[in-house]
Amino acid sequence: ALGRPPAAMKLRDAPSACPSLWRCLPCPPAELRLDLVLSSGQSFRWWESSPGAWTGVLGERVWTLRQDRDRLWYTVYGEEDEHEEEEQDGCSPKAAKLGGAETDRILRDYFQLDVGLSALYRAWEAADPLFRKVAEDFPGVRVLRQDPVECLLSFICTSNNHISRITAMIERLCQAFGPRLCCIDARPFHAFPSLSALTGTDAEARLRALGFGYRAKFVSGSARAIAEGLGAEGLLQLR
Template sequence: MSWNKISCNRRELQLIGTLNGGQSFRWTHDKDKDEWTGIFSKTVWKLRQIEDYLQYKVIGTLPENSTKSNKNSKQDEKFKKTIESYFRLNLNLLESYKEWSGKDELFKSCCQQFYGIRMLKQEPVENLFSFICSQNNHISRISSMVEKLCTQYGEEICSNEGVTYYAFPTVDKLAQPEVESKLRELGFGYRAKFIQKSAAQIVELGGAKWFQTLQDMKYKDARSELMKLHGIGPKVADCICLMSLDHLEALPVDTHVYQIAAQNYLPHLRGKKNVTEKMYVEIGDHFRKLYGDMAGWAHTVLFCADLKKFKQNENDAPDVSQPKKRKKK
């Protein structure tokens, strides 16, 4: 398939910061061609930026994504809308950056280099199980686990240049009782149980449609519902709320985010060994008060800037473990 293009100012979208910053784990970068290959919406994509255009090419897609019409224009329009939705291109990010810069000097300095960081609109099922894999893990290993899930339980989309690509598996596939033991064999450890058990719970709650009810809820209610699943703590619940349920005020707090907050905003939290539940709430509420209803998105820019992901080996990426619960006296 040929390249298609969408008008998009480079200041509105920075692919490396958006695709390589720990939001999604299914993108690879060809540095020689400066092209990205990734999978979402059961479709394999190639992306690149040339001048003020985001260019995309569809390498393969499952039959259910193909239009019945023979007119390529309808198919092209469908893919274009999918890309626009995934990157939330309807939102004027320059305006948001201007607003956040006016509220915070640290953001104002960070956004000069880390412009165009977009909050991806991901599919909840993939988002949830990817972040179960993220617990006490680093980005390269998370990516490996996600690919194992897809290869083992996902539907084959296509093969291209010697690589076979798979869609993310359905909740029903992951809910099967034998999944836990198989994933343990594949090196998932305790996460194997979390994946199978939470998948089974979601099936009982109505499957993928259940996520729509969470999207319609208020943020804190949706977060509470997610935390009823096996292996879903505050941080993972906030990741799902932020990245796939349109609750852009959700703010996942890991040890790295704690360090940003303690060093720059909440000095009384410096020197703490663990992020307690009380600290977790305080940090999130501070940034929600500072940035408003898109606090999670704004803070993602600070996270990318502080992480310096692009200058370090990805194995140095921060641990994304859960905040520790305080012992009851």
């Protein structure tokens, strides 16, 4: 029926939940530590949805990630469709239709998994005694390869700020300006806003109302400068 809200999908926090909807990549913790990387203040779209499981938005899709001794596990949730019923076990039928090769590629690119981190750690340890002292406590720390528009506008929000507050600001930004992707356990997830959404005549005022303060001018102004200059695709080509 028209106007009926879509049923919320259930969080899948482990491969045992809907195993057919999980995939994995070979990736030991020495190559990637989710807990260190996703909470480090590089990106502000991830939260630890249950112990060891991280849920967030990447590439206009909602993901849950977790890892074991030698694998990185992930599941991708389907987009909302108010006319599509959920399966009884809470698995969205649409989620299973996403191409595995493409989601593998997105995740490998995001974490730059084609860069061998263990070899770099060994080289850095040999060159720097200070790094050698801390490396054992901080293995698997990588630089995320993020969308440049999202990264730039997010880091404007970091000025005179801290991670928990930045995360809340980015969440409000996405809820107010970004399209809703899906709803999991009654929690809505939104994509990062498009440039056009952030360059409207009332965008700066709306951002100020959301608590962005002086940053509102720079978020909206930077979005406009990108849109009128290289554009999102042009900026992506510079990455």
